[in-house]
Amino acid sequence: MALLTAENIQVTFQTRDHAPSHALRGASLTIQAGEIIAILGESGSGKSTFAKVLAGARLGGAQCAGTLRFKGGQWGSVGSRSSADVGARGIAMIGQQASLVLNPFLRARTQLAEFVQAHGVTRQQIAGRVHELLEVVRLRPAQRYAAKYPHQLSGGEKQRLSIAMALACAPEIVVCDEATSSLDTVTEAEILELFSSLRAERRVSVLWITHNPLRVRSFADRVAVMYAGRFIEIGPTANVLDSPLHPYVAELMRCAKSGISVHEDRKGARLASIPGAAPDASESFAGCSFAPRCAEKRDTCAQKAPENASTEVRGEVECVLYER
Amino acid sequence: MSVEAAALALRVSNLNFQYKKRLTGEIAGIGAAAGLADISFEISAGETLSIVGKSGSGKSTLVKCIVGLVRPDSGDIFIARMDYLHAAGPARKAIRRKVQAVFQDSASSLSPRMTVEEIISEPLAIHRVGNAQSRRERTRSVIDAVGLPYSFLTRRSAELSGGQRQRVAIARALSVEPELLILDEPLTALDLSIKAQLSNLLAELQEQFGVAYLHISHDLFGVAALSDRVAVMHGGRIVENADRTALFTNPVHLETRSLLAEML
Numbered sequence A: 001m002a003l004l005t006a007e008n009i010q011v012t013f014q015t016r017d018h019a020p021s022h023a024l025r026g027a028s029l030t031i032q033a034g035e036i037i038a039i040l041g042e043s044g045s046g047k048s049t050f051a052k053v054l055a056g057a058r059l060g061g062a063q064c065a066g067t068l069r070f071k072g073g074q075w076g077s078v079g080s081r082s083s084a085d086v087g088a089r090g091i092a093m094i095g096q097q098a099s100l101v102l103n104p105f106l107r108a109r110t111q112l113a114e115f116v117q118a119h120g121v122t123r124q125q126i127a128g129r130v131h132e133l134l135e136v137v138r139l140r141p142a143q144r145y146a147a148k149y150p151h152q153l154s155g156g157e158k159q160r161l162s163i164a165m166a167l168a169c170a171p172e173i174v175v176c177d178e179a180t181s182s183l184d185t186v187t188e189a190e191i192l193e194l195f196s197s198l199r200a201e202r203r204v205s206v207l208w209i210t211h212n213p214l215r216v217r218s219f220a221d222r223v224a225v226m227y228a229g230r231f232i233e234i235g236p237t238a239n240v241l242d243s244p245l246h247p248y249v250a251e252l253m254r255c256a257k258s259g260i261s262v263h264e265d266r267k268g269a270r271l272a273s274i275p276g277a278a279p280d281a282s283e284s285f286a287g288c289s290f291a292p293r294c295a296e297k298r299d300t301c302a303q304k305a306p307e308n309a310s311t312e313v314r315g316e317v318e319c320v321l322y323e324r
Numbered sequence B: 001m002s003v004e005a006a007a008l009a010l011r012v013s014n015l016n017f018q019y020k021k022r023l024t025g026e027i028a029g030i031g032a033a034a035g036l037a038d039i040s041f042e043i044s045a046g047e048t049l050s051i052v053g054k055s056g057s058g059k060s061t062l063v064k065c066i067v068g069l070v071r072p073d074s075g076d077i078f079i080a081r082m083d084y085l086h087a088a089g090p091a092r093k094a095i096r097r098k099v100q101a102v103f104q105d106s107a108s109s110l111s112p113r114m115t116v117e118e119i120i121s122e123p124l125a126i127h128r129v130g131n132a133q134s135r136r137e138r139t140r141s142v143i144d145a146v147g148l149p150y151s152f153l154t155r156r157s158a159e160l161s162g163g164q165r166q167r168v169a170i171a172r173a174l175s176v177e178p179e180l181l182i183l184d185e186p187l188t189a190l191d192l193s194i195k196a197q198l199s200n201l202l203a204e205l206q207e208q209f210g211v212a213y214l215h216i217s218h219d220l221f222g223v224a225a226l227s228d229r230v231a232v233m234h235g236g237r238i239v240e241n242a243d244r245t246a247l248f249t250n251p252v253h254l255e256t257r258s259l260l261a262e263m264l
Helices: A047-055 A108-118 A123-136 A142-146 A155-167 A185-202 A237-242 A247-258 B059-067 B089-097 B116-126 B132-145 B150-154 B162-174 B192-209 B244-249 B254-263
Strands: A002-013 A021-032 A036-040 A062-070 A091-094 A173-177 A205-210 A222-227 A230-236 A308-311 A315-318 B008-017 B036-044 B048-052 B074-079 B099-102 B180-184 B212-217 B229-234 B237-243
Touching: A002 A047, A021 A036, A021 A047, A021 A062, A021 A205, A036 A047, A036 A185, A047 A062, A047 A091, A047 A173, A047 A205, A091 A155, A108 A123, A108 A142, A108 A155, A123 A142, A123 A155, A155 A173, A155 A185, A173 A185, A185 A205, A185 B254, A222 A237, A222 A247, A230 A237, A230 A247, A237 A247, A247 B192, B008 B059, B008 B212, B036 B048, B036 B059, B036 B212, B036 B237, B048 B059, B059 B074, B059 B099, B059 B180, B059 B212, B089 B099, B099 B162, B116 B132, B116 B150, B116 B162, B132 B150, B132 B162, B132 B192, B162 B180, B162 B192, B229 B244, B229 B254, B237 B244, B237 B254
Parallel strands: A021 A230, A036 A205, A036 A222, A091 A173, A173 A205, B048 B212, B048 B229, B099 B180, B180 B212
Antiparallel strands: A002 A021, A002 A062, A222 A230, A230 A315, A308 A315, B008 B036, B008 B074, B229 B237
């Protein structure tokens, strides 16, 4: 069942001094109930703006368009959140830096209690619910962690506490924006493990935003790749990582794999890289946004935007090579 | 001094350091920050040693010792065959010129007020290299080497992308012709395709300038391609130090195996 549908989301930030910045240029994605979907993209591709749209953050001064449906009901409007919005209670968000959401002057239990209370729990139930949330995120023994201040927690523990805060509203979707990017790989693996079990135990959907394709293989059900504000390929994880359709995704995976391969007997082996850089958000293009860097581009690519070619098995791709 | 020792860019022997009590544990919120315990290793001229390890393994403390931000309790550091820890005044400054560093977050290590030209030529001025004319030429030659056009010389760091900023940081480090470049997580904050471009650039620059690299990383991306040797740190110690192929194909220490397992 489609839990959340985002259709043709467009977000343009207007600034006084610079050209308008097109963060999202028609992003469409459907999230199923109980699914873990990874959103892969490089800086400026629009991943964080997409996360904010789903989390209902106010995008001050931005022009927004598109449709959001959560469990069949339509959202008020994109880029703002009101109590009337259907998604307001079902979607929580976690950012990269837990220290930004934690108050350094409050003990873990006090911070958590604020969130628990905001979601309509009676005074008598608060302590029990706080304890339960600490257990859920494996901050054990919960009694001991409840009394700690943020500075007494490691980076991974802080992120667990911020996850507990996100879970206080019993969300159906948790949007994680680079939630493990500042953690080392072992701590990251523990957090991924935590989300896998949350999905299994509570059927929570996870939207996992990352720039690192190597860590989603055993974690995500599907991968959606963003480039210049659109989803250019969406498909089952193994397909996207191992036999990608879009030339950009293929190049990206070559970069990723060459960075960790040790086949060469001597050092100095060059890594695969994509020439040039991703387009700036202020640029506009008539055709395909990847055409200037694409090794397989056709004559028409610069003029005509590719259509979404979708197949049941392989997923969706926006590239002229797959149009019928 | 033996012929072999003469070619060393860096020699660290029996380095020990403990953070003082008030800086450790829960008070500073860095319960994991390790000191250094009996660290010894060498880097030959033009060679790359990568040091990998998890957060809190002591990598950053080691870097701080080598660039002189932290004074070790005991041990020796020889940079370009000169005794760094026991040098003072002009002698110390002369040694300091031989080692330059590039850090992870170049946005915070480049002054937002200075132009790229000012940033790159500042070390030349500090070390009083040449005259204004020769500094300008040197600046143009290193910005060329890192693959940026001359038009960037008048820009400021806020106008650059992450990858371009890192190129400027590399150019600045290379301007004074160091023998050793410390690369402290230089690729970590960058996008994948930019990581690959930068890693290739570093490999080319090493071939061109013959500079040795001490490359620090918490993950193994790019390590195989850049390194001659790889050392693994854990709890303030080097637990394994091996030839790159040996380390990847036949890891001995548990910590190395765990890092390799997490990589894939």
